[in-house]
Amino acid sequence: MLRRRDCLRGLVGLLPIPGIVPAASARRRRGHLIAVGGAEDRERDRLILRRFIELSGGPLAHVLVLTAASSDPDGAWRGYETVLAELGAQHVEPIDFRSPEEAHDPRAIERVLSADGIYISGGDQRRLMAALWDTPAARALHQAFHLQGCCIGGTSAGAAALSRQMLAIGEPALRPYRHAVSLDIGLGLIANAIIDQHFNERRRLGRLLSALAIRPDLLGVGIDEDTALVIERGAGVEILGSGAVTLIDGRQMRANAREADPEEPLQMLDLRLHLLPAGTRYRLREPDEDAPAPPPALRQALELLVQPGPLRL
Template identity: 50%
Template sequence: MNFKSNMSLHPNGLQRRHMMLGTAGILLVPGLMAQPLRQARLVVIGGAEDRIQDRLILRKFVDYCGGASSRIRLITAASGVPDVVWNSYRQVFHELGVGDFQQLALTDRDSAYVPELQQDILQADGIFMTGGDQSKLMQVLWETPAYTSLHQAFHLHGCCIGGTSAGAAVMSRHMITQGEAVLRPRKEATVTDIGLGLITQAVVDQHFSERRRLPRLMSTLALRPDLLGVGIDEDTALVIERNKAIEIIGRGAVTVVDPTRMRSNVDEVAAEEQMEMLGVELYVLPSGRRYSLEAKNLPSHWPINLTKVLKRLVAPGPIRS
């Protein structure tokens, strides 16, 4: 995605994105890290969640937001057909009993600067981001007051933030924007950019098993072994409870790739060439499982490194300033 063509909109924002991929880029705000009144959760969905039958994931999302009386807002800025997507989710959440479900008026970068939009975000109990194009969503949000408000809503108010497909990919700070489902890991097989940064120590890929994306994810990690890789199947959600636990819901699984101890020849091969990747650890977490750091006695079958992985997934990132 070429962001240069859009720099004229707000040049102090977009032109800094690629420069920040290798730096901290997110600032702590003094005095703003008080614990929220409720458990902050991310509901990261691999796409194609059930909206017709049991609607388990969306039903759980409503519960996490506080139930039918909660204020839930929808972001459709990633979609090429936002009106169609809005009507679909409006029907689903209405049938789930949610009375205060509205679409956020977030359509372009100018709208992301409107004070009323910021207040709507800050007052929400839950925010749901639809599928589409994650780069398009970040073009709208990057370094805007709406972006800051999303961070404050999550970190300070405990707002539940969910996202499906593109809305899932954008959760991580290091975000995959392009890349075919290669058969084997290849150098520079993917293109990445900066996402929302609500998950700071992992990169998220969606439609994972259905589109055979393990080699694609590993290709990304070969260049960023400091990150975890999280692949989420369709109609499956990774629920992250900040500082506490993760849970897998839906009908598939979540695959976590840990390249921390990897040895690779990535620096020796040319672009698009196959790579050697040794010592990569892989965890397959099936639906219905919960992995908590608060358990007094960890299951005996847990490898010791799984606890380290969990700590990285649930660790709160800094608030965007």
């Protein structure tokens, strides 16, 4: 496993080096997704944002900050503009898609298709999907990821929206209840998971279990603040930051969600829970010393996670 210090040492190479011109397109081989639990570090090591720049192609990568989830898009943009520039990114621009006109604007769509990295800010995932649902902009995100290997990251609401089934509304339930959450359609870049963020800090285990009671076929993913789940499409995962990622596999679960009263805590049996702290790395294909193959039960969960959603055209 990589420790936080080792991660930082490996990312120092992101800074521009005189005489060396990194080519973004040459570095991209597979699309990466980065789901961040919110409140990512922007002042100290900044491991998560450094990794985002690296996977986007380095300092010369063309990066967009998508602010449609935020209630203050200008403020969200200014915060990321500053920190990404400090980390050496030279081509960073905002894009919002808040209006239907922009979400259908061919010039804006071309910007998405030309991007090496796209970072989706926090806010409200319902606001984000209201702006993007069934638009050329959403389809362009899929094309950028699937066809061009664009790195797409999302923090907080942006992370929740990466999956097909999105946790839209949820009560702060300490125990799972049948009607504690409401699911909606997300971007669909991750096919078989439900993502919740601020997981440990806001005690959202009960909320995520409530979602799995509705959809036990999906993998529950809980991401702590200042923590990122990095998914290499079809290949492996890496955990960055200062917290942990919780995976809950309920495919063999027995639950009484259909019979229980709305206010009655659910019984949920035979769940599998995996806790992956920062520094964890596993590869499903071509494992090595730094990223070994996962044990069998975890492998079954990760196979769900690394499988991307279908391309939407």
